[in-house]
Amino acid sequence: MIPELHVGWVLFAGAIGLIAIGVGGLLMSRDLFRVVLALAITEAGANLLLVLSGYRFDAIAPIVTNEVGGVMVDPVPQAMVLTAIVIGVGVQALALGLVLRIYRAYGSIDVAEVRRRMDDDIAAEAGLPLPSGREKPAVHS
Amino acid sequence: MRKAAALLFTLGLLFLLSVMFLRFELGQAPMRIGKDILAAAPEQVGAANIVTSVVLGYRGLDTLGEIAILFTAATATGLILSGLGGGQRRDPEGGFILRHGADLVFPFLMLVGMYIVVHGHLTPGGGFQGGVVLAAAFFLPLLARPSRAVSHSALGWIEGLAGASFIVIGLWALTLDQAFMTPWLHQGVLGELFSAGTLPLLYLALGLKVGAELASLLAHLAEVEASE
Amino acid sequence: MNAIVLPVVLPLLAAFLLPSLARIWSSAARVLGPVLMLVSLCVLWTTWGEHPTPFVVALGGFQPPMGIAFHVDSVAMLFAFLVAGGALLMWPAWTDDDTMPRLAALTLLLVAAATGLALSGDLFNVYVFYELLSVASFGLVSARRTGAAFAAGFRYLVISGFGSVLALLGIALIYLRTGTLNIAHLGQLAPESLADPFGLAAFALLLLGFGVKAELFPVNTWVPEVYAGSSARVAGLLAGVVSKLAVLVVVRMLVVVFPHDETRMLLLILGVVGVLSGELAAWSAKDMRRMLAFSSIGQLGMIFIAFSIPGEAGWVAGLALVLHHLVVKSGLFLIADRWGGALQSLTGAARVSPFTAGLFVLFALSLIGVPPLPGFWAKLQLVIGLVENGNGVYLGALLVFLAATVIEANYLFRLAVAMYAEGASSTVTAPSGGNRIGAAIFAAVLVAAVFLLNPLSEAIDDLAVVGNDATGYMDSLAGGAR
């Protein structure tokens, strides 16, 4: 059991490490595209953790064949992870679309700059003085 | 300073997650419904691939939700990217090899994709995996010939009808006084192509939908890129 | 009984076909959504009438806990009803430009997801619907296609995405411990497998993950920008309706699976901080939309405080606050359609549209909780519930709540007084006819509720019994569980 335990530990640690890397990326990235990537890494870690929650080494893939099989892996986490992955894909595609549009609107994908421009835009639309102190927001599409 | 704090908190998360998850050993999970499903799936659903039984049978609604999410993402991306530029493509045409290679590979990709889709209930694979291959088949010509406009209308009809047929197959059960998504075709023999009731039909719809969805997502993004 | 899936599935079906349908018959596509909402309302109404007691629909015919089940009780149906009704009144896709089909499709998806959240009895299925809800709302939020809308939508997406990861981790942890996903089944297993610090930590992860939509402190930093950047109707839909569904999910988990003092305390503390931060931030807001956004954070905080009270008292208070906030905040956001800008510009706005200003005052009065408006009765339930509990922390929450109400009265009526200021001429124009009618309908509901308080209070009492009945929830899983 010892080697199995060891491998399991490595797998779990890998999943958790992915999450930590992703979260670190989320926190430290100043670039929106990197934020999307960090989010993707975090999701990957979470998905890995999810699929690990039903995995076992001594078992086979849950497909009924004519051969005599042993114990099968829990199929439910596999199905869940399939769903979670596809969800992640959808979210990431949308995020990329948004990054594209932000870049088109503001000419920058720097977190702080985008934040500042957004505040300005919201204030300008509401008819308030701009938080950044500029006269009026730059023209954008 | 901020980076240091970020690092610190990331390490904190690492620590907490380790505390929470490293206590578990692989294979020690109780597998309550997992065992039940493994035992019951071959009779109840009749699909050799039990993951497919779960994806389309036991957890079919999740799958419907998931294609809805893909559809939503595609629609939302289409919404936010529409009205951008005139779609003036400036990407150069692909070279001879790329163009003809793409033409050559296209039918094979289609074939592989469809194969994976329709055998989803028997072997590893299924609507998602096959759908992605199908999307690749559609996307390849796009890369080779950036000037050719994608027919969003056609893609829209495919994804709409495919999604609708998934739901309609599910709803048909209601007319038989069954719950939504109850398989209503004959189960057939385990392991054969035409088995597992409505599952292959669902996977077919799913595959088409996923393929069309991804293709339209990619096309939308590619168009913006091109109009850069 | 099986027809209860229709309010979830039909909007999906329509959404899939709508963009294509709009190409060939756009006027049909425009009315399709609202018509479907009416159909959903009818289906829910008849089902509610036929099945007053909770029942389970095993989707795909697979017995729960193996398959996904809809757990349908009166609370779930009430929330589903609110979703359809709210979406009907605040339908954001009446435009006739090229965005209409996609907007309508996204709204339908949002509605389907929200209804699914209300009905679903499976944890992972809830997660899927929650994600669907998120993605649809990202799209709707960014639909105005301004830079601010995109940036706000992206921020929302990142926070929400991280929240989803947390929720997924929570689900993984729970599945590791129990090996099941059905909420009722989880409830049965919880005393032996989840009633330790690690199970509670899983709840914290779920709470923070799903709390993003519920505007829970501190995962609500997206709220002000998103409501300021999106259209008034979308903001109203998100603040009024969608947030409540996320609350329902969290509270279901709390009541059925994690009914512990610690989890309630967590909810209470986050709710208290939410009330404080929201109302304080609203106090110095300079524009109406963000004022409403902050105020809704505060109100959601109150709802969390209410649900953290053990027993039926908490449910009575929580449900009353939920219903009240839904009506009032939706109405206010409809008013904010054209009046959402700088508060300064609203000085003298009562002259521009006395009707709208009157509605604002009515909503504000109810929000503060002036009797005999329904807001008062909702808040009274909260106060009684808090003090009945007797515990010191709950009394602290009561004090915070009372202080927050004073702040709320000040900033709402600062605006109301300015609206009626003499001699000033406002630059704003009256909200569009549709929005005025919508707001008037919400106001009419509010006023009608004053006269129907007695039956309403009885109905809420009944709903609270059902909502708080964790064993009833678990027992409805007859036969399938072990």
Next chain:
Amino acid sequence: MSVLDQLLVFAFMTGAVASFIGDRRFAGTLLAILYFGQFLLLVKLAPLGYGAQPVVSAWQPALFGEVLVWRMDALGWYFALITVVAGWLVTWYASGEWGQGYRERGGNLGLMHTAVAANVVAMLLLLSSGNLLSLFVGWELVSWAGFLLMVMNGRESGGVSGPAGLRYITYATLGAMALLAALAIAHHASGSFEYIDLIDAVDQMTGPTRVSLVIAFALAFTIKMGLLPFHLWQAPAYAYSPGPGGAFLGAISSRVGLWGLAMVFGSLIGIGRIAGIELIPGWFDLRDVFMWVAALTIVLPTFTALRQNDARLLLAWHGIGQGGYMLLGLAAGDALGTGGGLMHVLNHASYQAPLFLAVFAVMHRTGTSDLNRLGGLVARMPLTFLVMLIGIIGLAGLPPMNGFVSKYLVYISLLRQGEPLLFILAVIGTLGTVLSVFKLLHNTFLGQLRVEHMEVREAPWSMLIPMLLMASVVVVTGTAPGLVLDWVASAQAALGLPVLDHTLGGAAGLDMLWVSGVLVYGFAVGTLLFLSGNKSRRVHQFDNYAGGHFLTAENQYQYSDQFYAGLMHHIGGWYRASFTWAESVVIASVDAMSAAANGFFRRTQAVFLLLLATLGSVAWLLWGVGS
């Protein structure tokens, strides 16, 4: 349907009529008749004032398992009588020329009538509330109806009424929330909102619970009364209401706070128990806090009033100080004190309302209430002068007016209880009152008539009659205080307080019949002497000289600016400024907290907080509570 129901329904109908036809020409008259109908119904309830059992409303809606009960007892009836009469007379006042003038100045007369009617309904609902829940409902209705009356005068007040009303409603909400807290504590202790259950439960309460209950009630009621340190809102809010509305508010509206305190001191908790809560054992208890607050409220706002140059503000500041006398008497707790305090409510209403109305009559004719721009109007508006004269004598608490009687009772009570310091403070307050009301009378009516007011006419009868009626109440109840003391005694009995032993002429050895008789006799003698001398000659006001100069229209011998400059120099303005300072500190701290909350939402790195929260809550659940 009991008489109480009839009264409430009738009051509602009055409000409905006001809201539908309030801006018509005849509306004021019609409404005045309707108020008179309410008055008649109250007369029908008059046995309450002489010890009859409370009248219960048949309508008892149950909501969320709680019942709303309305029940009128002697105390409520006494207050309701003042309310309805005040509403009646101010509406009468507004029914004629004043209302027309108000409309011509751009005011919304219909709204004003509606607001006054709403105030009356709300007051009646509150005063007849039969349990804590209906008390709270009535309380909030009174607050918001008052708010409506205060903020509706934006045009005439030059936009000042809005901020004043906002300040009021913020304070009022604070009070309402305190009341809600009190309700919650009571519900927790007794399991219901019924008075009876609360009274039973008070004895079983733990010390902290009882203290917090008293504090919550006190906070709610003192804020409404405008007692220190929550008095800042009252004067501007009342002063800038439309005339009759301001008179109504100043006369009775804030007295519901006293009504509430009377219930707390009397039946609900009992002044004895409050005195039993010792803050510094053996030396200072909670009742002393009330008494000192009351005494300071008498003194400080009164001297603030002294500094006012706007007649409306001067009167409104006075109204605050008068509340102090009432509370002082009530907190004294014995038959004399509580009797004096309760009687002072009616007395105060009876002179505060005509004073306000007189000021507004002057404003109606001259267009100003600035005390530096008036003077000499006695020659032009003698009846208005008479009303104000009676009013200020009452306000100053001099015989033979009713204000003297109630203050006398309070003084005697204080002396008998051995509270000389409080007595001295009360007397100092009276001194300040005398000084400032003299300023009011002098600057308005005495001295030299200004050129621009040469053509001013007496106020019309539609305004004079209500004022004179009220003024006559001041004289009549001053001469025969027993009329009122009967009702006060019944109210005391209903509250379970010691009952005042009284005669028609007064109590505690005071016989106003005799005092008035002597005064009348003295005046008669003086008048006879004056007439018999017949040495007076009427001259034009410029046919005179002062300081060696002949007088012209530009050259005035009457000074009104810097009144009491010497006194002002000594006492300064520190007390009022200190409270405004305290208020601004509160606002600034809320501002700071608000900025902090905003900063939280404006963080660029949103995920950071999310992560922080996750770590915090998970760690808390893992180690904080689990182990």
